[in-house]
Amino acid sequence: MSENAKELREKLMMKERRGAATYSAEVLAQADAYCEDYKKFLDNSRTEREAVSYVKVLAEKEGFVEFDPDGSYQPGDRVYVINREKAIGLAVIGKNGTSNGVRLAIAHIDSPRIDLKPNPLYQDNGLALFKTHYYGGIKKYQWTTVPLALHGRVVKLDGSTVDIRIGDDPKDECFLITDLLPHLDREGAMKTVSKLFTGEDLNILVGSRPYDDSEEKDLVALNVMKILNDRFGIEENDFLSAELNFCPAYPTRDVGFDRSMIGGYGHDDKCCAYPSVTAIFDTKLPECTCITYLTDKEETGSDGNTGMQSDFLRYFIYDLAKLDGNEGYRVLSKSKCLSADVNAAFDPTFPSVYEAKNCSFINEGVVISKYTGHGGKYDTSDASAEFMGEIRAMLAKNDVKWQVGELGKVDIGGGGTIAKYVANMNVDVVDLGVAVLCMHAPFEVISKADIYMAHKAFYGLFN
DSSP, X not given: XXXXXXXXHHHHSOOOOOGGGGSOHHHHHHHHXXXXXXXXXXHTOSSHHHHHHHHHHHHHHTTOEXXXXXXXXXXXXXXXXXXXXXEXXXXXXXXXXXXXOOEEEEEEOOOOEEEEEEXXXXXXXXXXXXXXXXXXXXXXXXXXXXXXXXXXXEEOTTXXXXXXXXXXXXXXXXXXXXXXXXXXXXXXXXXXXXXXXXXXXXXXXXXXXXXXXXXXXXXXXXHHHHHHHHHHOOOGGGGGGEEEEEEEOSOOEEESTTXXXXXXXXXXXXXXXXXXXXXXXXXXXXXXXXXXXXXBOGGGXXXXXXXXXXXXXXXXXXXXXXXXXXXXXXXXXXXXXXXXXXXXXXXTTSGGGSOGGGSBXXXXXXXXXXXXXXXXXXXXXXXXXXXXXXXXXHHHHTTOOEEEOOSSOTTTOEEOOTHHHHHTTTXXXXXXXXXXXXXXXXXXXXXXXXXXXXXXXXXXXXX
């Protein structure tokens, strides 16, 4: 007897989306518990320096020690390497070492933000402001009238360093980019969104009181500088050797009456970085050496000596290979990688930019992006059918809920990840991460269940 249509559909067709309804109460409880520590990570990792520092502390508690390229290691040993305090690699030595390649989960820990220019401070009509240069792809208007916190490092002329973090505590002062009231902005109402603000309009308000009532000029700016000198011992020239960033000043919050989602700054890509870290923490004695690598500069093209186009990770793998008597390039050619990066979640308010059969959705699990790039598959890698098959099997084996995703319609969307730079090392790689609403905004949203599925996926790769 032939199968009826219902049986045949169950056998051959993809299952319909059902969101969180497909998760058991036990899994949802595990996801909720997992995300409490993730929220702490997000609030303490506004910048890549802070993320590396936070992960290093966690890693040392988990038994990771600094890697010695001349050392000797046994299966199960746990090591870390740090690149200029902006990128960190965590490795667990496998039973077969690097002989069959390594297993890689790579995420980035930089996020769009507002950076200070090298000579930022000025005064205009009784107000002191900072000139800025935005970092990464942002909608400029979203960053106005938002309370901002100042994060970063200043290196003084004598070589000493000062780390600054002002604005996260509700008792701290905060800062903001001003906007024009609607009564006086009728001309602005006629502009397209992309022309509402230019990069030079993103000036940070930092003070309004003068130092004294003398006839000296720019006394409000002088007062700001006096405050900074009293608190941190810095002078205006020290801005030339500083990395100072403005990030949203509000904490990570649960979203929705059901508290099923998390809203916060920097989910892209820390919602993939954190589960790749916890996955390697949970990995004890893998067959192959496993590496979680958190990199910098993805939002600006992965250039620079702390970005993915640097040779730092390649050299770390070469050092691990050398300990086993293997050639580094041969190890890379046998390696497997999950490029741990986010994708855009379908937003029902703006459906026209998505192609519904090939986009990602909140609560549907991790997103596999076979390729990224933009129209015509430019500027991307494209995972092979064989590697996609391996990843599908791994996810099924580890009971990981997953979906496919593209970043919008073919001729509308598109974006880049670090996958192409990994692929250029002759490594099998595909993007796998969490679906994000409001990506690149000061307040992004993800599903608690989805980030927990990401942890399970990276753990499955390692084990």
